[in-house]
Amino acid sequence: MEHSLTRPSEVIRSEALGSDIFRLTIMAPQIADTAQPGQFVMVQAASGQDPLLRRPFSIHQVSGNGTVQILFKVVGRGTRLLAATTKGDFLSVFGPLGKGFTLAKQNKNIAMIGGGMGIAPLLFLGKWILRSGFSGKLIALLGARNSAEINSLQEDFNHLGITTAIATDDGSRGHHGLVTQLMLQHMDPGEEWQVLTCGPYPMMRGVAEICQGMNWPCQVSMETMMACGMGACLGCAISKPNDLHSYQHVCKDGPVFAMSEIVWK
Amino acid sequence: MEIEKPNLRVKIGSLNLQNPVMTASGTFGYGEEFASYVNLHRLGAVVVKGISMQPRPGNPPPRIVETACGMLNAIGLENVGAERFLAEKLPYLIKANATVIVNVLGDSIDDYQALAERLHGNDGISALEINISCPNVKKGGVAFGTNPEMAQKVTEAVRKATDLPIIVKLTPNVTDITAIAKAVEAGGADGVSLINTLLGMAIDSKTRRPVLANVVGGLSGPAVKPVALRMVWQVAQAVEIPVVGIGGICSAEDAIEFLIAGATAIEVGTANFINPRTTEDILVGISDYLKENKMDSIQKLIGSLQT
Known part of the structure; x- marks a missing residue:
């Protein structure tokens, strides 16, 4: 079974867009070819066991030559490690995941x-x-x-x-x-x-x-904490409208939802 | 002598497994979620997300938080319930030719028994794993798994309801896990699996509030492995029935350590979240280890610890 997990992806470019905002360009043709806007990838910030979990990032851009970009602000250990990656480093990138944006047929x-x-x-x-x-x-x-x-x-x-x-x-x-x-x-x-x-x-x-x-x-x-990004951990639950004790999962049912599917409080 | 294909078969009661690599309940969905990454039929068994008689919505968010080399979860046993599992989830696993172990949970002894009766006789279910870490609602919320007498009673009730092999999953949040293991053995269990998660908590120092809505949650991942290994070793010496090792297994090397400690089989949990292919990678790694060490059968590895 060939997919983005088979081998790590090479970092092609790392840019600082301001003091704590970074953009990584990663060679991941299988993701670039199939990604829809609004979908996300799960990126491993370190190859060891700490930090343990992958981090979810929405896909910022894809290109015809197989690259994928993520854009992030340094907010914790995972993003700090990712900010320190440079051209030629390898990262494990899993995706594309989730349900992206959809467009209404009529040209509003x-x-x-x-x-x-x-x-x-x-x-x-x-x-x-x-x-x-x-x-x-x-x-x-x-x-x-x-x-x-x-x-x-x-x-x-x-x-x-x-x-x-x-x-x-x-x-x-x-x-x-x-x-x-x-x-x-x-x-x-x-x-x-x-x-x-x-x-x-x-x-x-x-x-x-x-x-x-x-x-x-x-x-x-929507954005939540997420462990797996693929509907297994059930950690990314958010309430459904009309029944606060009934949940949907951001990684599989989303991350993109119609506004009517969200509880606004 | 070259070992071409080591014998990986293991047995838990009347349950024959082609190899010792299984999935830990709650980390592998109902199997189908992983079908694009793992050949489900190649695994020793797929242990599905814990099922209760009625569907459960689970706990309010936040439900998870990462901790050093691990994570805390308080999912709250969200599941589709027995009827939807049988109608919508099991058929897929049968089609995929997976060996299926159903993890079961309840709030009372009657719940466990009724659920075992409902699952009994359904083609495609090879064994039950009993989650006794749930609170006993009828007895004031004390978990079945922390009291040897209650643990034995639950096991006996399930035993009465079905002749499927029964594995009882033990909580580590006890003073002496061997006492619980012996009790469920006496109650008729064919095996025990351990450890379930260690109770923990995380606090946000900025807000001075717990990170999890449930305040406390279960710790899993590599952080718990030494505790799990110790408990598996102790239980393997205390009971005659097979032990299934669980706790922070991320690699073949981790799995092999559990087998050496006395586990007949292992379950991969949190590692599935980081790399959904972990189980199959471990399977290959165990086989390679046996070949390198000129062992023709996994039985030579199980319980081979020298102290």
């Missing part, structure tokens, strides 16, 4: 709304939407802590021809405030929109509230 306008590292899958998504022959309006509303965190990412979106609007916590770039406050500035309520979002829970809750009010369909990408 699309807004991709990302916050922090939740921006990662939206670049892949944007490219995929453009390649699918989409002819409506496609915009990206991106939220970050500060200008340094978002500069080069914004360029990547603009490079694809996607219109962007930025909100930063400190006002060092774009709107000084929340990314949700950009929605009604950039999304004409007279038009039909579908919204695809990934970011911190409170941000996505804000996005979902506006979408509910405007009657816009919205898909959200």
Whole structure:
């Protein structure tokens, strides 16, 4: 059985995009060939037993020559180790996993709304939407802590021809405030929109509230602790709406859900 | 003498296994989840996620947290229940030609007995593994597995309900695990498997709150291996029935250590989460070890510890 676990994948490039944000380009043709936007990979940060578990990362970009990118902020030991990997290192990368974004058939306008590292899958998504022959309006509303965190990412979106609007916590770039406050500035309520979002829970809750009010369909990408990424450990349970004691699993049922499938509290 | 193909067959009661490598309940789903990575029919047995008579939703999140060389879990025995298991999960395993051991759990002795009766007589189930780490709801929540008398009674009740081979899975959260092992042996168990997870907890110093919603959870992974190895060694000397070793097994070398300590077979648990192919890799590794050491049968390895 040949798949991404058969052998480790080579790191082709390691970039620092700011003081604590990193992007790894990894040679993993089987993943690059089959991945859908919104799907994720499980990456082993060390070859030993500590840290023990793989870390889930949404797929940031794939290329036709077989590379896969992940984008992450250093938040703990696993990401610190990954940040220290360099070109020529090998990592065990398992995937693609989970259920990604889906597009409505009709060509409604699309807004991709990302916050922090939740921006990662939206670049892949944007490219995929453009390649699918989409002819409506496609915009990206991106939220970050500060200008340094978002500069080069914004360029990547603009490079694809996607219109962007930025909100930063400190006002060092774009709107000084929340990314949700950009929605009604950039999304004409007279038009039909579908919204695809990934970011911190409170941000996505804000996005979902506006979408509910405007009657816009919205898909959200959820993040939880995860041990296996493939439906075995059942560690990534989240409540189902209407019955808080009934659970769904982010790794298999998601990570992308319709906003109506999520409990917003 | 070159050993071409060592004999890996082992026996637990009337249960014949083609090799000693099994999956630990709760780490391998219902088998199907792993079918793209593992040849299920090649494993000694697939021990499925613990089944209760009625479906259980499991605990609220967060359910897991990583710890040094291990993880804590408080999944809460989420499972589809006996009827859906028989109708939706078992047929796949039969088609895959897997040897199936069903891990069973209940809140009372009657629960265990009723479940064993329900599972008995279904083609495709080769044995039962009894999880006695669950709290006894009728007796004020004390786990069956921490009291020799209760552990024996559960085993006897299941024994009455079925002539399938019975393996009783023991909790390490006791003062003397050999006392529990002897009790379930007296109750009619064909084997014991150990260890289940060690009770632990994790605290977030920033929020001063427990990390797990359930506050406490079961520790598993390489961190528990030395404890498991010690307990397997002790139990193997205390009982006549076969012992199945579980606890932090990640490699063939780990598995071989358990066999040397006296385990007749082993179960791979948390390692399945990191590399879903671990079981098959271990199987190959055990065979290679026997060849390198010119052993024609795994029986020569089991319990070969010299102290």
